[in-house]
Amino acid sequence: MTRLSTGGLIDRSRTLSFTFDGVAYTGHPGDTLASALLANGVRLVGRSFKYHRPRGIFTCGSEEPNALVELRTGARKEPNTRATTVELFDGLVAQSQNRWPSLEHDALSVNQWLTPFLGAGFYYKTFMWPASFWEKVYEPTIRRAAGLGAASELVDPDTYEKAFAFCDVLVIGSGATGLAAALAAARSGARVILADEDFRLGGRLLTENVAIDGAPARDFVARAEAELSSLPNVRLMPRTTVFGAYDGSEYACVERVSDHVAVPAAFQPRQRLWRIIAKRAILATGAFDRPIVFPGNDRPGVMTAQALATYAQRFGVGAGANAAVFTNNDAGVAAALAAANAGLTLEAVIDVRDALPSPLAAKAKALGVRVITGGEVIATKGKRLSAITVRTKSGTQTLAVEALGISGGATPNLNLTCHLGGKPVYREDIAAFVPGAVPPGMSCAGAVAGQFSLSDCLNAGTEQGAAAAADAGFARAAAPAPKAEETPTGIRAFWQVKAKGDLAFVDLQNDVSAKDVGIAHKEGFRAVELLKRYTTMGMATDQGKNSNMAGLALMAELTGQGIAATGTTVFRPPYTPVALGVLAGHHREKDFRPTRPTPTHAWAEGQGAVFVETGFWLRAAYFPKPGEKDWLESVNREVKATRESVGVIDVSTFGKIDLQGPDVGTFLDRVYINMFSTLQVGKARYGVMLREDGLVMDDGTTARLADTHYVMTTTTANAGKVFQHLEFCLQVLWPELDVQLASISEQWAQIAVSGPRSREVLAKLVDGHDVSNAGLPFMGVAQTTVLGGIEARIFRLSFSGELGYEIAVPARQGERLMETIMEAGRPFGITPYGTETLGVLRIEKGHVSGSELNGQTTARDLGLGRMASTKKDYIGRVLSQRPAFQDPARPIFVGFKPVDKAQRLRAGAHLLTVGAQATTHNDEGYVTSVAYSPTLGHFIGLGFLKRGLERIGEQVRAYDPVRGSDILVEVCSPAFVDPEGEKQRV
Amino acid sequence: MRIPCPYCGSRDAHEFAYLGDATLTRPDPAASDAAEAFHAYAYLRENPEGAHREYWYHANGCRRWLVVTRNTRTHEILGVAFARPSTDEVPA
C-alpha cells in the first residue's frame, strides 16, 4: 500500500470498493480511479498503442495519455476512459485495454523488439501492395494489434439531455485565477458561471503548499466556494468540461451528471450538453506540466512532477514507495517539495540547471531533500520503475526509486483559444506557447496566458473578472485581489536528454519516439502539420496535450529553425472526447425528429392503416383488409373502388396558405407562370411556380374565396419552402404590394372524396348547398357548412382524374368529418385509401408529383409549358426561356408501358435507344414514377425522354443496372386513364 | 452563433434560413439585356472577405427577411436590419 499516513482531500472514514482487471481494491470518497489504483500499489495499468510496452499513470488530469481503461461493463461499458478523471464510486469496475492475454503478460509486447520496423510512416511504407489486402488483411490485423478499448455494442440504457444557459461572464477553470475572476465578476452583480472539468474546485491550489491572504491555499478555495455558492447570480458547474468555443460567444460543455455513480438516479440523465451563451468568457485553464524526452521515459512509475505532487497532496498517495524528480524549472522543484511535504519519500531532485534559485534551494535544504544540479536522467529500469540512472559532469549514478516525477516546464492549456482560428505564439522567456488571437469576448488569465506565479494569477483573475463584468455593464467591485507570495517561475528550456539506450518517447499515447521525429525530418515531413500526420504524434484522445511541445521542439532543433518559426499545430473542438449520446440528447430513435400525425390519424389507426413517414408526417399508406396477402392486393382494391365507386383520403398534409389584401391577384400573377388575377371568385386553378433560374419550384391549386382573399395549396414537401419564397417576394422584391400571408396548414383538416359516387356522398354532408354539376362545377369552390353547422370549404378538384371534392373543416372537426363521410359512403362501399393508392391514381392520370418536380425540370419539360402566360412577367420567366431549356432534344414528360405486359417497370431506370450501348453518352432520359395499374392490368411509368412527344409508339430500353432490370417499354401519352379528362367534369 | 433580430432580439442562428448576397437587385425583365442580367442575378456571386450583406430569413421567429452584415472571416455580425424598409412600425 502506498497511501500516505495522513493528508489528502479524501474521506478516510468511508471506504469504496472497486475492481480493476477482476481484482478487488478499496479507495475513499475524493479519490480518482488513478489515485485509488496508486494507493493500492497498482502501477502497471495499460499497454501502449503500438509496441504494447507496459505503461502506468502519467498525469492527474484530462491530458492523460496512458491510463485509459474500459469503465463499467455490459451496456454501460465505456472504452478509453481516463483513469485520472474518473471519480471513484462504490462498485466501480474497470478493465485494462490493449493487452492479451493479460496486462502482466502481453503476447504482443514482442512488438517492441520489432521497433526498428514500426517507426514513423511504417504503415504507409509497408502495407502498400496489393491494394486489395488493405481491407481484408492489413487493416483488421493492425486494428487488432494497435488499438484502444472496445465499445459496448449494446443499446445505451442511459438518457442524455441538452440545455442552454446564459450569463454575463463565463469563467473556465476554477484554480487560483478562475476563483479570483469569478469572485471579482460575481461581486459586481454580473451573472457568472464557473465551470471546471474536475469534481472539486481549486485546480492546482489543491496541490500547492502556498498561502493566500495568510492562510493555506485550500482555505481560500473553501472560502471562495462558500461565497460563490451563496450568491444567487452565480452558477457553479463542477464536473463540467467546456469542450468548444463557437461563434457568437457560445461555449459547448458536457456536464457529467451521473458519471460518478454506478447507475444514474431515477430520471437523472447520465450527461448533459450545455450551450452557454456568455457575454464575456475568461479562460483560466492553467497549464500542463510537460514531459522531458529521455530513454525509457515511459516506464510505469514515471509521471509528471505535477502528478506526483497532486497524488501526494490532494489524494494522500505516494506514487511509489520513494521517488525522485527530474526537472528544468522552478515549478518542477516546487512540486517535488510539495510531494515531500505531504510525506512522500523524496530521494533526490535532479535539475538540468547548474543551480536552483536560493529560496527553493533553502526550502529543499530545510526539508532535507538532496538536490543534484546539472544532472540528467539517462536511463530507467524495471517493468515497474525500480531505478534511474543520473548523469552529471562528475559521472553517472543509479538511484533506486519507484516513482519519477518529470517536469519540462509548463504548457499553457490554451486549447479553446484555437477553436475559432487563433494561433498560439511562442515566448522564448518562458519557453512556452501562449494564446495568440482569442475568440471574440474571451480573455485569458493566469497560467494559460503565461502568468505562472501565484500572485500574478490572483491579480490577473481579479482584474479580468472585474473587467469582464464591467464590459457586461456592471460596476466594478471594490475588493482587492487575494494576496499571495511570489512563486518562482524560472526555467531553462530543455527538451531532450542526449543519451543512447531505450526508446525516448515524445508521445506516449501514440508510441512516437524521438527517433520517429528524426525519421520524419529525414524524409521531409518537417512542417508541424506533416510531422503530426506522418508520425501520428498528437492524435487520439489526448490530442497532444503533453506531447506536442517536445515533438515540435525536437523538430525545431533538427531543422535549426527555432521553435517560434516552427510553430505549433492548433486545436479543434472537442477539448476532450465527447460521447455521441450527449450530442444527440433527447433526439434518439423515434424521438430523433418530431412525428406529425394528421387530423384523422387515430381514425386511420382504428381502420388498421399501415403508415408511412413523409417528412415529419406520418400518413396512411394503405388500409389492408383481412385475407389480403400483400400491400399490392390492398392497393389494387383501393384503386378499383375509387375508380368504380368512391374512395376517401386525408390530404391535410398539403401546405395551405391564406393570402389577403388588395394586391393578391397581382402578386400571384408574379409568382405563378399562369394568371390568377383573372380567376373568378369561387373558382380554383392549378398553378405552377418557378424558381428564378427557370426550374419548377412547386405546384398546387389556388382558390379565390373573395375579391381580396385567396387560399393556396402547396405540396406537402414544399410547404415551408414556398411560404419562405412568398415572404421573400413580398418583403424583398415587391414591398409595394399590399398582401398579408398566414399559414393555415394546421387550421384546416382536408379530406378528398373521389370517384363517380363522390357527389352523392358529398350531398349527404353539406347543409343544403347545391353540389350539382351546375351548383358546384369542376374547379369550383364553395364556402358553406357541413354536418349541421361546421364551417367548411369545398373544392371540386381532382388529382385522381375522377369526379372529386376536397372538403376542408377546422382541424378539430377532421376526425368527425371523416367518420361522417364513411357513414355517408357506406351504401356505395366507400373505401379509405392512403398514399400508395393516391400515387397509383395520379400516375394512371399522368399528373406530376414530387418525383417529377425534382428541381431539374422546367414547366416545358413537364408538358405544362403552354400554361405559361405571355402577357406578364413572373419569377423564372426570363431564365426559363434560355436556349438550353428550349432545346427540342431536352427530355420531356411522357408515359411508358412494358412491351411484355408481364414485366415490371422500375423508377430510376434510364432510357436507351434499342440497340444502343448502356453508356452515359447514350442516355436519353429516365423513369421517375411507376405503378402497377389495376385499371390497365400491367405496370405503367412516367418519366422524361429526349424528344419524347415525337416518339409516342416507339420502343425504348428501360435499363436499371442497380436492380438488375433491363426491359423494353413503349413510349405513350402520360395520361393512361381518361386522357380527355371527361370523368372529372361530369 | 447568435443573430440579433431587430424584432425578436438575440436568437440562435438555427432559427434563421440563409439565402445569400443582399446587394443584388432583381433585374428589369423588360430590359434588352434581361437574359444576361438574370443569369448574373441567379448564378454569379462575389465571395468577399470581410463585411458582407446577406439575406437571412427568420423562419422560426418573426418571419422577417433580414439583411445581416456579417464578417465572412470571423462570422462577427456587424449589423442587422429588416430587408423591407419598415414603414409599418407602431410608434412606441
Add this chain to the structure above:
Amino acid sequence: MSDLLAHVPHTRLVPEGSYGPEGKAGVRARQVLGLAVATLTARKGKAADLARRLCAAGLPLVDAPKAVSTMAFTTIGTGPGRWLILAEGMTGTALLAHLGSLAGADATLTDQSDANLIVEVTGPDARATLAKGVAVDLHPSAFGAGDAATTVVSHVGVTFWQSDAAPAYRFMVARSFAPAFLRWLTASAAEFGIALSGTGRG
C-alpha cells in the same frame, strides 16, 4: 429518452398524469382549452393606425414580442405588424367577426383556433425545465411577465409568453407538433417531477 415515455405513441399527446420521482411535482403543465385564436395582420402601412384603433377600443396592441392581457383578450406580437389574438369563451368565427368590426380595412384576419395546442407550464422548476430546449434567456432580468417569443424548441416551432411572474409560461404549438412537444417537455421535466393535465387519458 428513457423508458419514461416508451408506452406513449409518438402520434398521441402524452396522457395526463405524473411523471418522475414519486410525490414530486416541480413542474405543472396543463393544456388550456376553450380559447379562440386569430392572426391579426396590419395592412400595408396601417400598423400604427390599427394599433391606435384597437387600443382605443380596449384591445392593446404593442408592436413588439409582448403579451398583453385584458379581461377578455390576450394579444401577442409575433412579428412586425402581426399579432395573435386569444379570446376566452368565444368561437373563432365570433372572434373574427369582433376583430373585423374593430379593425375595419386596417387589418386582415385569419382564424387559427384549431391550429394549435396551448400548454401552460408553471412550478418552481419550470425555468430549469424550459432551459433544456428554449434557446432564449429566461432569467427574470431578461424575460419577465408580459414578454413573448416565437422560437423553436426541440425542432418544434412555438410562440410562448410569460403570463405571470410566478413564473407561468404559455406555449402555443402547432397541432401536429403537439405530441413531440409534450414528449420533450415531459422528458425534460421528469427529474423534477411533472404533473400533466388536460391532455386526455391516452
